[in-house]
Amino acid sequence: MDDQIDDYLDRLATTLQSLLKKQLTGVYLSGSLVMDDWIPTNSDVDVMCIVDRPLKDSVKLKLVDQLAEERLVPPGLGLELVFVLEDEVLKPHSLPSYEYVLTFQRDIGVKVKEEGMDEGLLMDFTICYQSGKTLIGKPIEEVFGVVPNHG
Numbered sequence: 001m002d003d004q005i006d007d008y009l010d011r012l013a014t015t016l017q018s019l020l021k022k023q024l025t026g027v028y029l030s031g032s033l034v035m036d037d038w039i040p041t042n043s044d045v046d047v048m049c050i051v052d053r054p055l056k057d058s059v060k061l062k063l064v065d066q067l068a069e070e071r072l073v074p075p076g077l078g079l080e081l082v083f084v085l086e087d088e089v090l091k092p093h094s095l096p097s098y099e100y101v102l103t104f105q106r107d108i109g110v111k112v113k114e115e116g117m118d119e120g121l122l123m124d125f126t127i128c129y130q131s132g133k134t135l136i137g138k139p140i141e142e143v144f145g146v147v148p149n150h151g
Contacts (some may be wrong), residue, residue, distance in 0.1 A: 009135055011080075013136040023051050029133040030046040031046025033133075034131045039076075042077065044080055045080070047082070050086055077104070077105060082100075100115070105121055129145075
């Protein structure tokens with residue numbers, strides 16, 4: 001990773017920690033950046049934020065405001081920031097749920113998805129477990145469980 005990406009990830013992790021405080025379990029880098037497959041013109045930054053309880057609406061609004069600030073404009077195509085409860089990643093099951101998803105793209109700005117389920121999260125959990133990078137918080141091996149083999 002280059003210095004621009006490292007600086008961005010530091011700012012993002014610090015912002016999340018200041019907003020979420022004790023609710024934050026950890027912030028983890030996933031996706032193409034940890035798979036050595038990141039291409040600035042084609043890739044976004046994938047980050048998982050694990051929390052110990054559901055986010056309050058007031059916190060969600062602050063997150064959107066903070067991510068729209070110039071200092072948090074991500075490198076590459078944008079940012080996908082997925083908030084998941086601890087239990088979902090520690091004991092993964094066939095249809096995991098997310099608490100909140102913030103997507104930032106330069107041309108579009110911030111988009112939000114409220115609570116929902118997504119089996120695609122299993123791949124994200126696996127990437128985090130096997131190759132992810134802890135940006136702040138508990139070590140990955142204490143937070144992410146092994147995704148069961150369904151098939």
